[in-house]
Amino acid sequence: MTDQLSTTDAILAEISFDPAGLVPAIAQQHDTGEVLMVAWMNADAVRETLFTGQVCYWSRSRQALWRKGESSGQTQQLVEARIDCDGDTLLLLVDQTGVACHTGRRTCFYRAVRDGKLVTISEPAVDPADLYGG
């Protein structure tokens, strides 16, 4: 336990948190490569995610740890955490249960510029009312 915490702290030391103590994290489905969402993590969220293997973000609106899927069941199991060259962005390879987006879509990136217009390219797979904002 002590060893695990200290190696996690060594990893945290490589992350350049912004002045608010946050770092953006990209969640990518590990096998398909689909980019699912981007959210923020503070040191506690990183620590919890590495320790439990379940992705936990920091909710800027609620100012609280956001255990992804805790209320909705749409959890993200961590497959691998990566960090970029300057340490200011994380890439989380995950196994997404259900959908990542609060709109009920698999990915938050469901709008694309095509023929000069912003169009919706995927529809909800789950009724957002069933997600409880989780």
Add this chain to the structure above:
Amino acid sequence: MTDQLSTTDAILAEISFDPAGLVPAIAQQHDTGEVLMVAWMNADAVRETLFTGQVCYWSRSRQALWRKGESSGQTQQLVEARIDCDGDTLLLLVDQTGVACHTGRRTCFYRAVRDGKLVTISEPAVDPADLYGG
């Protein structure tokens, strides 16, 4: 030209730029799904990227438009631009020429947490000295 500019402005209106007028953009190789890098764009960078089809960021360190690959030749051709549900992150599907990272690696995300340690998982494909910081 006028039409193209006005539709671009309609797209810009959907982007939630931060207080500094910036939005993070993820570059992803369009066919392999590899996440290459994350950088920032301001409205001018978005406009130029959509207009030219060559990815242009905003360099926070240089406080100037950063035409990716202009000096290094490691350009990113835009395949499709996407935006997330709350409009505060862009996902750029690109065709990366050469390498995205200034270290000479294909991707900036070349360090991963494995067995509780941060390890390097890919080596440079290009000598960084040949990239001119571009």
